[in-house]
Amino acid sequence: MPRSQLPSSVTVREVGPRDGLQSERPVEPARRAALVDQLAAAGCRWIEAVSFVSPRAVPAMAGAAEVLGAITARDRIRVAALVPNLQGAESALAAGVDEITVTIAASATYNERNVRRSIPDTLAEIERICRLSAPAGVPVDAVVSCAFGSPYEGDIEPREVSELCDRLSGAGVAALTLADTTGMATPRVLDGVLSHTGVGVGLHLHETRGTGLLNAYAALQTGVTRFDTSVGGLGGSPFADGAAGNLSTESLVALLDDLGISTGIDLEALIEVTALVEELVGHGVPSPIALSGPRTRRTTPTVS
Amino acid sequence: MPRSQLPSSVTVREVGPRDGLQSERPVEPARRAALVDQLAAAGCRWIEAVSFVSPRAVPAMAGAAEVLGAITARDRIRVAALVPNLQGAESALAAGVDEITVTIAASATYNERNVRRSIPDTLAEIERICRLSAPAGVPVDAVVSCAFGSPYEGDIEPREVSELCDRLSGAGVAALTLADTTGMATPRVLDGVLSHTGVGVGLHLHETRGTGLLNAYAALQTGVTRFDTSVGGLGGSPFADGAAGNLSTESLVALLDDLGISTGIDLEALIEVTALVEELVGHGVPSPIALSGPRTRRTTPTVS
Numbered sequence: 001m002p003r004s005q006l007p008s009s010v011t012v013r014e015v016g017p018r019d020g021l022q023s024e025r026p027v028e029p030a031r032r033a034a035l036v037d038q039l040a041a042a043g044c045r046w047i048e049a050v051s052f053v054s055p056r057a058v059p060a061m062a063g064a065a066e067v068l069g070a071i072t073a074r075d076r077i078r079v080a081a082l083v084p085n086l087q088g089a090e091s092a093l094a095a096g097v098d099e100i101t102v103t104i105a106a107s108a109t110y111n112e113r114n115v116r117r118s119i120p121d122t123l124a125e126i127e128r129i130c131r132l133s134a135p136a137g138v139p140v141d142a143v144v145s146c147a148f149g150s151p152y153e154g155d156i157e158p159r160e161v162s163e164l165c166d167r168l169s170g171a172g173v174a175a176l177t178l179a180d181t182t183g184m185a186t187p188r189v190l191d192g193v194l195s196h197t198g199v200g201v202g203l204h205l206h207e208t209r210g211t212g213l214l215n216a217y218a219a220l221q222t223g224v225t226r227f228d229t230s231v232g233g234l235g236g237s238p239f240a241d242g243a244a245g246n247l248s249t250e251s252l253v254a255l256l257d258d259l260g261i262s263t264g265i266d267l268e269a270l271i272e273v274t275a276l277v278e279e280l281v282g283h284g285v286p287s288p289i290a291l292s293g294p295r296t297r298r299t300t301p302t303v304s
Numbered sequence: 305m306p307r308s309q310l311p312s313s314v315t316v317r318e319v320g321p322r323d324g325l326q327s328e329r330p331v332e333p334a335r336r337a338a339l340v341d342q343l344a345a346a347g348c349r350w351i352e353a354v355s356f357v358s359p360r361a362v363p364a365m366a367g368a369a370e371v372l373g374a375i376t377a378r379d380r381i382r383v384a385a386l387v388p389n390l391q392g393a394e395s396a397l398a399a400g401v402d403e404i405t406v407t408i409a410a411s412a413t414y415n416e417r418n419v420r421r422s423i424p425d426t427l428a429e430i431e432r433i434c435r436l437s438a439p440a441g442v443p444v445d446a447v448v449s450c451a452f453g454s455p456y457e458g459d460i461e462p463r464e465v466s467e468l469c470d471r472l473s474g475a476g477v478a479a480l481t482l483a484d485t486t487g488m489a490t491p492r493v494l495d496g497v498l499s500h501t502g503v504g505v506g507l508h509l510h511e512t513r514g515t516g517l518l519n520a521y522a523a524l525q526t527g528v529t530r531f532d533t534s535v536g537g538l539g540g541s542p543f544a545d546g547a548a549g550n551l552s553t554e555s556l557v558a559l560l561d562d563l564g565i566s567t568g569i570d571l572e573a574l575i576e577v578t579a580l581v582e583e584l585v586g587h588g589v590p591s592p593i594a595l596s597g598p599r600t601r602r603t604t605p606t607v608s
Binding site: 186218289 | 511517591
């Protein structure tokens, strides 16, 4: 096993406050800001904290500027905000975010359902967003949904994905993140897509088929060093049938800790944050590490 | 990624009717036999079907001989039976099983709790079982619990695990299976243990920390070609705190299918069996593939 070739550090973008909470019952901005602060205290340094979307479309994301204003760890973290259009980007820039994330799908049907636009129209809007954010020095990361397959069209040709990536770079995006929106990635599929796009992309993995951690490991072996993850494994698009939670931050950090790969995140502190998340959303989180703890956790034998 | 070095086929021992059902409310023998038949129809050729234990200790495993007698696919499958002691082995041989499985732990505390014997006493009993089964031509497979760590003692030295394996071989066992009883295996830990034991062992993985599929993949890359899995991901020892379900057969088969590695098992047929399992146990199964299907499953876009 080529463990010797694994990277010495990995960058984690925590997306729980955005992707994790967006499908939950709304949580008030002050409590969402407190979650961001807790994540920062656990060592998360890059957090997708909010989304500047219509509160009618996604009620749980209402009050983005308020959330950002209430974060006390603001100077210690890089704050990303998802925007669906130019108007959202204007609000995000006005609120002083460090990074803008936009989404576009490699699947035409999914793109239509998710942002109600064609892929070319979405590309044009992303180009406008990049032109707006460039003078402010705020980079745009394009998250490519369904990069490893679509529940509608099935397999997406790796060449199609890399051509979309090229067009996004041409439009001015500074970074690219490939999303496995409905859990269709496998080590084989990752291999195919990454051989076309290169391994400088980030990965945003979902657990629809329980393959998030497997795929992260396979991607690590291929050379990927940037991952989106969600505290507690919360998440899932409200617009995709069969989507499920994100790869949990604690699962990835537990694996990386064990492999000696640094992330700057304290696993035990992060697990404590999952308890806060459960309070916020009013139900348990799907992450098994949140329940069972890291492998170093001991049981005291009971007399039986 | 060294996908080119992966094996062309993998052997799966389905343990759902035993490990999967043992902690559930009791299911009558005829229905457990029907489950075995359904698994055989889906292509499972090696099934741990029963356990010859005290029905007082494990009520869900009562009626093992009855289960075996009611299996109609008996001549098409290799039937394994778990036995806790010589008396169980006598019953298993009388019932005409093809393989006997025994368990012993690499953790002294876990062994004491699981079989209420010391490790040396368990080894001596396994030697007696091997002497009894040898004349009948029935091989004994020793499943080594906590081979990748114990919730009581923590890390177990790989050398200790391989020495226990050597003693088991000396006692007459024909095969060895290393069990990750409480989900403490990682690619690093697997690497360490397998470099001492060799890769001719089977692996029996649990999902306590959501690492079953990751570990199966890492072990495949190292050269392991035999896995215990449970339909629907049911399972978990009633005697180990924090144990959780087994790696699900459908998760492993979905991964292997995608990698072009044959198992003889039909994934769609197997997913249909998970519906039967849910009826038998009266609740949903934890396997995400049972819920979401293989990656090739399509969604028809609804008008929205």
